[in-house]
Amino acid sequence: MDLTTNTRRALSRRDILSMEPEAALDAILNAPRPGALVRSFSEQDLYLLIQEIGHADALELLSLASFPQWAYILDIEAWDRDRLSMRSLTRWLDLLMTANPSRLVEWFLADQTELIEFYMFRNMAVFVRQHDQDPSDFGEGLFTIDDTFYIDIREDPGLEDGEEQQLRYGFLSRFLERLAEHDYGTYHRTMLEFSTFIPAEFEEEAYRLRNVRLAEKGFLPFEEAVSVYQPLKAGDLKAGGRKTMVTESDADADLPASIFPAMAMGADTTFTRALQAIRGEDVLEQLQSEFAGLSNQIIAADNIAVRTREGLRDIVKKACGYISIGLESLMPLEDRKAVNAMAALIKTYPLSRLFRVGYGKALSLKWRAQQWQKTAWFEKKRLPISFWDEEWMGVIGGLLLERPLYFDNYKSGVIYREFASLADIRSARTSLEAVIALDDLLGRMDLPVVKNRFITYKRLLLTLWARRWLGLSQELSPIEPDRFKVFFTALWTPGGDRRIVNAMKDHFLQWLAEKSGMEAADIADALGPVMADLFQSIEAEYGAVDEKDLDPRLIDFFWVQRRSGSRNVNINKENGNAHI
Numbered sequence: 001m002d003l004t005t006n007t008r009r010a011l012s013r014r015d016i017l018s019m020e021p022e023a024a025l026d027a028i029l030n031a032p033r034p035g036a037l038v039r040s041f042s043e044q045d046l047y048l049l050i051q052e053i054g055h056a057d058a059l060e061l062l063s064l065a066s067f068p069q070w071a072y073i074l075d076i077e078a079w080d081r082d083r084l085s086m087r088s089l090t091r092w093l094d095l096l097m098t099a100n101p102s103r104l105v106e107w108f109l110a111d112q113t114e115l116i117e118f119y120m121f122r123n124m125a126v127f128v129r130q131h132d133q134d135p136s137d138f139g140e141g142l143f144t145i146d147d148t149f150y151i152d153i154r155e156d157p158g159l160e161d162g163e164e165q166q167l168r169y170g171f172l173s174r175f176l177e178r179l180a181e182h183d184y185g186t187y188h189r190t191m192l193e194f195s196t197f198i199p200a201e202f203e204e205e206a207y208r209l210r211n212v213r214l215a216e217k218g219f220l221p222f223e224e225a226v227s228v229y230q231p232l233k234a235g236d237l238k239a240g241g242r243k244t245m246v247t248e249s250d251a252d253a254d255l256p257a258s259i260f261p262a263m264a265m266g267a268d269t270t271f272t273r274a275l276q277a278i279r280g281e282d283v284l285e286q287l288q289s290e291f292a293g294l295s296n297q298i299i300a301a302d303n304i305a306v307r308t309r310e311g312l313r314d315i316v317k318k319a320c321g322y323i324s325i326g327l328e329s330l331m332p333l334e335d336r337k338a339v340n341a342m343a344a345l346i347k348t349y350p351l352s353r354l355f356r357v358g359y360g361k362a363l364s365l366k367w368r369a370q371q372w373q374k375t376a377w378f379e380k381k382r383l384p385i386s387f388w389d390e391e392w393m394g395v396i397g398g399l400l401l402e403r404p405l406y407f408d409n410y411k412s413g414v415i416y417r418e419f420a421s422l423a424d425i426r427s428a429r430t431s432l433e434a435v436i437a438l439d440d441l442l443g444r445m446d447l448p449v450v451k452n453r454f455i456t457y458k459r460l461l462l463t464l465w466a467r468r469w470l471g472l473s474q475e476l477s478p479i480e481p482d483r484f485k486v487f488f489t490a491l492w493t494p495g496g497d498r499r500i501v502n503a504m505k506d507h508f509l510q511w512l513a514e515k516s517g518m519e520a521a522d523i524a525d526a527l528g529p530v531m532a533d534l535f536q537s538i539e540a541e542y543g544a545v546d547e548k549d550l551d552p553r554l555i556d557f558f559w560v561q562r563r564s565g566s567r568n569v570n571i572n573k574e575n576g577n578a579h580i
Helices: 008-017 021-029 034-040 043-053 059-064 067-077 086-099 101-110 113-123 162-182 184-196 199-215 222-229 234-240 270-275 281-302 309-330 339-348 351-375 385-399 422-444 457-469 481-491 502-516 520-542
Strands: 124-128 149-153 570-572 577-579
Touching (some): 043 059, 067 101, 113 124, 113 184, 234 351, 270 309, 281 309, 339 351, 502 520
Antiparallel strands (some): 124 149
16 A cells, blocks of 8 residues: 555546556546546646646646636636736636636636636726717727627737737637626626726735635745745654544545645655555545645745646655655664654654754755855865865755755766755765865865865875975976876886775875874874775776876876976985985
């Protein structure tokens, strides 16, 4: 059993939503009662399905949809912040008019009288012809249905596209004709009353009611939605109390939860694995609804429009990831594979609070990075973040974003992604602490001024170390190729499988201690893994390169002069230094 398993009707919806859009459309229209099936979909699921099928091809679905489903579409599509967008409203009203003109008129009369009157007020003017008045007195371009009311559909200067102007004209003329056919008395009253409409009052109240409807689905106003990113410490989770799980008899079957968010979950997160351990359709249905609400709150907090399943999938990944981090951080290390215990946490505490616990872990890394950056050596020297080379630059750059991201370096196809597990948190923390430790070491060393903006920490340290081993000055300048070959030859163990000799590693460590005034053992404790990775990178990059094949243009870790005359080089075997 999974999170989206419910009654037979819900399972049927799930099967349909799993299909390709064209196949889903055929399955719905070929169902025994397509109208009932369409209206059984949650408003959000039907909206996304229509978006994927395409507006023109989904007209039959729009025709069968319920009035609340229509209202949801307009709530999502017709608003630009706190103002109705005439362009979007025209497009969707025209689609509804094309799909089912009779039902659109019914909807206007039942629920949307003020909306249509507002639209008319914004887009047209009406002239009432007296019995002895010549219609030509009103000017050209007007049309009439009953020879009494002459309608002038004003041009909107904001619509430069002639097709959009024509769309607006076509919708209004068709709608008014249908309204007059349906009930001439209502048409007559509308024509007389709409010019006295007060648009500001309507728009303000409509916006408030729209926010109320969306808030019921998790789409809170932005200033409220961002509370989902307010960090919560694991120890404070219990302070907010527990949630109440309803029984199946208490559930409201007339309000189906959105299925798409649950379907977009992967199977490889701690959260989804914990869900596998939960039994009871009533509990799973409530969790499905709760998770859909959390996903919608994240959408509102991120201030983005989600119109496809792919866009929703990104939000779902974020939600699953931070809930997983929250669950993992709440469990003792030895119990983190105990899915039953994590399932109990899911049933006990709101998913939004588990999300906040997980997000707090990423946010603490951001704060640590910001705090360090204020006093960092590289910042004082006005070095770019690229000084830390690609890997560390990516980690630091991701943490310093407004909402921190994990540097994935295209391992999953993207350079940055949301944190998905406690392992991601640990990995980023390890890299950050390594950067901070190395920055502290560099701050203790008497280093030359770095004027070359393309110098990385690797090239800085390794070039200065090579110059020290060669007996050159400690200025930061390129090494002549012939001299570098001497150093390069001394790096390696003899034989086919070359490794950097331990004596050279020890010399590097002693040089760091000499320059920083720190004990070599302390440096090794703080930066041992960093140094090991550095030497492994050198071995991977240059281990198979013969000295005679060295090309300064291809040497990245050391700063080697592009062109240099040949010079005689002798090695003092006693101290391992080179002398010219």
